[in-house]
Amino acid sequence: MNNMDKAILSAFPLVAVPTAEPLQEYAEHGVRFLVGKTGVMREVSLPWLQIVHPVASLDGGLQLPYGELEASVRVRCSRVPADLIRQFTADARAALPNEVAAALIWNSKTNQWRYQVRKSVVANAVYVQFEEVRMADSEHLVVDFHSHGEHRAFFSEVDDQDDHGSMKFSAVLGNLDHATPSSAIRLCMAGLYMPAAIKADGSLEVTL
Numbered sequence: 642m643n644n645m646d647k648a649i650l651s652a653f654p655l656v657a658v659p660t661a662e663p664l665q666e667y668a669e670h671g672v673r674f675l676v677g678k679t680g681v682m683r684e685v686s687l688p689w690l691q692i693v694h695p696v697a698s699l700d701g702g703l704q705l706p707y708g709e710l711e712a713s714v715r716v717r718c719s720r721v722p723a724d725l726i727r728q729f730t731a732d733a734r735a736a737l738p739n740e741v742a743a744a745l746i747w748n749s750k751t752n753q754w755r756y757q758v759r760k761s762v763v764a765n766a767v768y769v770q771f772e773e774v775r776m777a778d779s780e781h782l783v784v785d786f787h788s789h790g791e792h793r794a795f796f797s798e799v800d801d802q803d804d805h806g807s808m809k810f811s812a813v814l815g816n817l818d819h820a821t822p823s824s825a826i827r828l829c830m831a832g833l834y835m836p837a838a839i840k841a842d843g844s845l846e847v848t849l
């Protein structure tokens with residue numbers, strides 16, 4: 642095999658799901674593709690998340706001679722501390738009528754979270770552009786928050802561009818002039834978006 646294709650296969654291994662034994666766990670952090678009985682799935686393994694989701698499904702009754710595989714998701718990081726969300730809500734209110742952005746960063750060594758406001762380069766009522774946060778080796782940007790000021794929370798075309806290709810939870814708070822802000826959250830997985838939630842106890846949930 643030529644070196645280019647060897648490198649691609651090494652970076653993104655392709656695995657046939659076994660029929661007679663369990664699939665070997667993906668011990669590394671990275672992306673691999675799994676070919677099963679009814680289609681192809683992508684497995685993404687990160688310090689804070691492990692997900693297996695379909696990328697291509699067979700139809701018309703065709704089945705491949707490999708094992709069965711189910712979609713799954715496991716959040717590996719600890720719960721998001723409530724004071725970080727309170728902090729962002731307060732910062733988003735203080736920034737009114739402008740937008741603001743912040744990073745919720747999880748440390749895989751200490752299992753602790755920290756909050757960092759993203760320094761705005763340009764901020765107004767419909768747009769915020771910011772400097773990227775600096776993180777230590779064991780730190781991961783898990784939840785990327787931004788606000789929509791007095792506008793409702795939703796993912797705009799600009800948000801889609803900002804989130805394109807990234808792997809993180811993306812969350813928006815809106816209607817910050819109201820007592821109860823509106824909110825929206827999704828999981829960004831390198832080109833795909835999945836519905837997500839931060840539950841009342843701070844646990845992160847993904848709907849496959």
Ligand SMILES: [Zn+2]
Pocket residue numbers: 787788789795796797800813
């Ligand atoms: Zn937005």
